[in-house]
Amino acid sequence: MANHVLYNEYHATTATVRPAWGGTLSHEQVRRAWRKLCGVAGCTCGGPAGERPVGVECVRYGAVDAENIYKIIPIT
Numbered sequence: 001m002a003n004h005v006l007y008n009e010y011h012a013t014t015a016t017v018r019p020a021w022g023g024t025l026s027h028e029q030v031r032r033a034w035r036k037l038c039g040v041a042g043c044t045c046g047g048p049a050g051e052r053p054v055g056v057e058c059v060r061y062g063a064v065d066a067e068n069i070y071k072i073i074p075i076t
């Protein structure tokens, strides 16, 4: 799947993620994106990856081997 640029309009930051097949992101990818987009402990500005709407959002998708999997979905 193609790269996605996630935005955070509150902190004016961006982060590029490369989802696996089906648009999924590992917990580690989500954590890395969050550190770039927000990184402020306790901040509630955005979604799980620190994204704040523009185009796509990140939602919790499930757990495999106790690791959270997230999915990138378009905002319509």
Ligand SMILES: [Zn+2]
Residues within 6 Å of the ligand: 010, 011, 037, 038, 039, 040, 043, 044, 045, 046
């Ligand atoms: Zn924030």
